[in-house]
Amino acid sequence: MKRLAVIGAGLMGGGIALDAARHGLDVLVFDQRPDGVDKLKARAAHVYGRWVKNGRLSQADADAALARLAPAATLSAIRAADVVIEAVFEDLAVKRALFTELEAHLAPSAILATNTSALKVGDLAQGFSFAPRVLGLHYFSPAEVSPLVEVVRSAATADATVEQALAFLEATRRTPLPCKDRPGFAINRFFCPYYNEATRIVEDGIAGPADVDQVAQERLGAAAGPFTVMNLIRPAVSAHAMTNLASLGPFYTTSRLLDAQAKTGADWPLEDRVAGADLDLVERRLLGALALPALELAAEQVAAPAAVDQGAVLALKFKEGPFALMHRYGAVAVEAAVGALCARDHHPVPAFAPVAAA
Structure with a gap:
């Protein structure tokens, strides 16, 4: 070599x-x-x-x-x-x-x-x-x-x-x-839906980018929130990467807000907040958006859960990867968070076995 x-x-x-x-x-x-x-x-x-x-x-x-x-x-x-x-x-x-x-x-x-x-x-x-x-x-x-x-x-x-x-x-x-060789491989398989869900939270008027980034850092252990990261990699690149996952099912549809932001070429307004933002709901939705694709990639044996967690720490600077995060929150919270997203998007509910194994 x-x-x-x-x-x-x-x-x-x-x-x-x-x-x-x-x-x-x-x-x-x-x-x-x-x-x-x-x-x-x-x-x-x-x-x-x-x-x-x-x-x-x-x-x-x-x-x-x-x-x-x-x-x-x-x-x-x-x-x-x-x-x-x-x-x-x-x-x-x-x-x-x-x-x-x-x-x-x-x-x-x-x-x-x-x-x-x-x-x-x-x-x-x-x-x-x-x-x-x-x-x-x-x-x-x-x-x-x-x-x-x-x-x-x-x-x-x-x-x-x-x-x-x-x-x-x-x-x-x-x-x-x-x-x-599956869409998104291991890391983008859960990371793209996670930041896509962040944009859906803002689109729904639940919270602003600053609120979402705060929850991601303080409660989920991310080094930087999803909107900060999207500004670094550019909204257009973020939207393009999300588009590549569309074949995986309705949950993986790119949000209208992310599409719109990509077309403007502008950064996300990182200071924007919503008065009275429901931070607990933001937390549940971000958790579900990380857990759902992680459970699916585990079921498809795309990569070993322990290796995925290590990758999240090394590449994304997460404090813990999605499987360790599911273990911390527990099966009841994870199933509720994932179930809510599946019901909303008419997406198949994944097997929850990896939650207990994490």
Whole structure:
């Protein structure tokens, strides 16, 4: 495991590249923008410089890491890579078009990872000769810092591909979360509905964004409330991610308010409150919105509950993950919270066995 190729030098691809270079890998970076790699080098110099100042990196190691980042003039350069990670625009057609171009250049022993956050890996790889060598490696932002990576295998992904990906993650000191190829994988499967429900609470006039964020932090143990997080990742990105879960049932329908906010491009007003807001109701609805998808992903065996909880702590900075949270609240409270949402949305009621097992 000596050389990585990253396609797309934007926020996520760039973070993956500069982190891998820091851990000793030679990194080829391809970006269609003429100045894409130059911007990444400048970003890497800034990040490495910050790490030198806070003692995380020596100056010599920072200089060496920067030297390991190299531009790939054409896609043919990726033939030299053991691992190729694509981090282009989150669109099935765009990614499959890239895969078509890569088919002529991917080395026979190399694996191809997609950094998709919600598209099914199987849909991306379907029909390609290298499908057994394709898997998902879903990093969380900022990719150069966040330790969690979801490792997503499709029905076509070979065992050797997963083993090679795990070796790469070990070399770059990342924590893998093995997942089945289901919409939202493990973390976004419950996190997106949670912030979507937050917008529904505001839409219903029960509370304002400030009230909801307060409950999320003080009662559910979130480091930041859902509206604060949506402002960080942008409302349009939040809405797009939620849309990818729509096939899972009526509970996963994007709220009208989230759709509307995404179209405006504006931030959520984090200071807005509702006089006399029912914070207990806010708590029950947020709890239900975390618990319902978590129960479903457990029933579908998308990922192990303990691993999901660890992922929530590492990637989202929750004090505890959804299964630990259900255990704290108890079966009666969880069943009531989940049941209310299922009744409202005419959504199937999940099995509650994981509550007792959490």
